[in-house]
Amino acid sequence: MGFWKRVLVNALIFLALAGFFPQMIHVATVWVALGASLVLGILNALIKPILLILSLPITILTLGLFSIVINALMLQLTAAFVGTGFAFSSFGASMFAAIILSLVNAIVTDRFARS
Template sequence: MLGIVLPAIITAFSLLILDWLLPGITIDTVTASVLAAVSIGIVNGVVKPIIQLLSLPLTFVTFGLFSLLVNGFCLWLSSAFVPGFEVRGLVGFLVGPIALSFLSTTFGHYLLEGRTPASLPEA
């Protein structure tokens, strides 16, 4: 259970920091941040693989740069489902997913200290 909840908490915390750092991402409440983290997880798990598969030729031609647009679209799509979470402008659309990935990975590394989800204790 902790292997599912902890990444969502890390993403929610990262989103709150991005709200403070980036002008293109706005989060109204902590609840909106948690709901946005869950929404991002669902969109990245369900919608993103389909979009990546359909856009594979374009990603190949652009040497992977098109995947930045796919990530931005997925972040924007998540914001469409969560009231109080807004992604707007070029900064939010392109820099937001990169910064979110960096922060989530960094916090996850330091919080999990090299443990894999399989090695986390069950609650």
């Protein structure tokens, strides 16, 4: 799946999560969701590979589950860059969002790969 399609899908996921769990995730507008999704895509391209290499030993020890923590850190970093229009109530909320983002992206990517 291309970069722009993934940005759009992530923005939709952010909006859905903010609608279903307003006490955990705050997204002010659709444009903020698109901006946050774009920032997340850029951060995932630039910073996430470095974090994955640095955390490789603990990721191996936890059988890959530490990657959820890295994804949550990337979401927290995205919220810091975007500002007050995009926020998580806690680190647990960002971990929950990271799990949902990963699951939905895997399903959508699998669906687009088949067609």
